[in-house]
Amino acid sequence: MTENNIPTVYNPREVEGKWYRHWESSKYFHAEVEKDKTPFCIVMPPPNVTGQLHMGHALDNTLQDILTRWRRMQGYNALWVPGTDHAGIATQAKVEEQLAKEGLSKYDLGREKFLERVWQWKEQYGSRITTQLRHLGASCDWDRERFTMDEGCSKAVLEVFVRLYDQGLIYRDYYITNWCPHCQTTISDIEVEHLDKPGQLYYIKYPAKDNPEEFIMIATTRPETMLGDVAVAVNPEDDRYLHLVGKTLVLPIVGRELPVIADAYCDPTFGTGAVKMTPAHDPNDFEIGRRHSLPEVVVIDKYGKMNENAGKYQGLDRWECRKQIVRDLEAMGALVKVEDMSHAVGHCYRCSTAIEPMLSKQWFVRMKPLAEPAIEAAKDGRITFIPERFTKIYLNWMENIRDWCISRQLWWGHRIPVYYCRDCDETVASVTPVSGCGKCGGAMEQDPMCWTPGSPRPCGPFPPWAGLTRPPSWNIFTPPRCWLPAATLFSSGWPA
Ligand SMILES: [Zn+2]
Ligand SMILES: [Zn+2]
Known part of the structure; x- marks a missing residue:
């Protein structure tokens, strides 16, 4: 560009890409542990891998970017960790759409082959949203990019499930779902x-x-x-x-x-x-x-x-x-x-x-005991809300929170790490696969559902009888519950 051919209008397309590539290859946004510097760290709420950025993402990520850059310039050891969410329902639906065009369903492929297809989809299309974040100029540390289904996150998710299960905070109970009497499956x-x-x-x-x-x-x-x-x-x-x-x-x-x-x-x-x-x-x-x-x-x-x-x-x-x-x-x-x-x-x-619509066994998190310390923290002032009026809304939500249905009838996602014996009542939650029953030596089968870690949404009141029974069977329909x-x-x- 010489002084004679300066464009009359600024065209970001010609300029911004070059500079972002320069920032990224020079690792200006990369952070390592530095003991003598004060850390400042934000984990990006991961956008759906199937998604594309909208105005909400643009605002939210710009705010995080401003804070991170400000602290970085002040000399903090600033880190902004980017990542994407596997978006169970949306991603599975995309791949099923693709299969339907080939005249196939996920049942024709079976669970393992279907998951291979989902991973292929993710490799092919999953970078759209991270490319868009780069276009926004987000100063994240791409060397630390995470995906909610990658090995580390998956291990953490299974660990949390097993811990909550062992503490009696995760249980299985009946919940209403859509049942197809022809396909013999629950559908979302x-x-x-x-x-x-x-x-x-x-x-x-x-x-x-x-x-x-x-x-x-x-x-x-x-x-x-x-x-x-x-x-x-x-x-x-x-x-x-x-x-x-x-x-x-x-x-x-x-x-x-x-x-x-x-x-x-x-x-x-x-x-x-x-x-x-x-x-x-x-x-x-x-x-x-x-x-x-x-x-x-x-x-x-x-x-x-x-x-x-x-x-x-x-x-x-x-x-x-x-x-x-x-x-x-x-x-x-x-x-x-x-x-x-x-x-x-x-x-x-x-x-x-x-x-x-049919009752079937699903997985729940018992919310009351988890909500109590969160209520305490807001009441004794360890957490303050800005503006203050949100304290009331938060307390109202927490005090009336209902048990949270975490299972989804999906193949793509973190599979429930619970194993049932086909021959006896043995049920085990385990981070590592369990093949043989410790009680009778029978074959064990993993729960077919996925669970959805994330924030709880109200999805059913606390059942007064929850915890009375924990049905041991791997079959989600036996025995039908009848409380009369x-x-x-x-x-x-x-x-x-
Ligand atoms: Zn059907
Ligand atoms: Zn057994």
């Missing part, structure tokens, strides 16, 4: 396609126990699930039903007694405003059920057929059962009307089978 929320389907809304009378003249009308699209009903919920501000809250209804056909509970989730303007609670087969009912410590009665098995809790309907396919229930309700005069409607039904993205004594499952309580 993003693998569920919601398709608008014509259906029917059935209006059913649930009579009061002490006054059969009085009843609550329930509107449902899935009458077959009523066999798993354990309560009826209404909005606490819905005047139509307030006098019935705390009273008992009788479930038609089954005769089971159902308490009427009040929960703000119920929308008084939707349907009849009263919702039947089937915690084992509906994700919203499941959440409400846990809030009110309701029992969970599984009535549909993993093949989509009615199970032993469905009484005389046992063995029927769920759709067959629906027809039969409707006929029976009609015969007993409990069916008031049927309306045609179109509604969104979740379908398996691979085989288009209607998804069955068998005798109360069916009775002839239907009022005459």
